[in-house]
Amino acid sequence: MTLLVKEDVSAYTVRIASWQDDILALRRIREAVFIHEQGVPAELEWDEFDVDCIHVLASDSAANPVGTARLLPDGSIGRMAVLREYRGKRVGTALMHRLLREAESRQMQQVTLNAQAYAIEFYKKFGFRVTGKAFLDAGISHVRMVLR
Template identity: 45%
Template sequence: MYKVKLVETQQEHDDAFALRRKVFVEEQGVPLHLEYDEEDATATHFIIYDGNEPVGAARLRTIEDTVGKIERVCILQELRGKHLGVLLMGEVEKYAASTQMKKLKLHAQSYAIPFYEKLGYVVTSPEFMDADIPHRAMEKNI
């Protein structure tokens, strides 16, 4: 049974960071110094557990009064395609709305654009490189 939760404990924080390391650093080759940044200290973090096993994570930052930015969205490779990303994004969006955010922005890896489009996000930029991975900016009013 999968459960998305707001990161509240040190163990949940450690689990989210270990998952991000596995997906972004080990799998995708993002340099460690780019994966973890100063924004982690003030961002709101989310994690998905399958029982006690962390399987997905994301973070949300406020970037303007009513605008948030979703970042570091990841699902373990072997569980992709099982709608965990939809579950995770739904909880992040619900939380964002509860804090009076009206718009969410994100930088999607280009291969993931169709996933975000199905969730109502719209591409707002040409392709650009981030950590040597092609991305495009996207946003959605909530």
């Protein structure tokens, strides 16, 4: 199922992606956001979980990949990344809605994530609640959040 979202004159789509088939697009977005912008070491960005995750991919009206996120089998959302020029255009919101629909369809009773501190309010809009104190991950302040 593809969600079409229109934002002013631009449009983008959000779909379930295949790690195997869409690896170049998924990696390009995460490298741009996490490794280049935020300085996360490459060895911390890539893990063994990608092959088992449900990935979502947002593309603009010209089919250029602009955002991604993943849902682990245990109900954890992570690696939410939107290219800088597409931030503030509801791409992240569309990615979250798609992942939450997927979690619901899989009858997951709880969804968790480790939010970067600046993004806490974004996740609260979806009903996530902070559980616990701030911690550093890759040198960036995070908090654990839960949605039941």
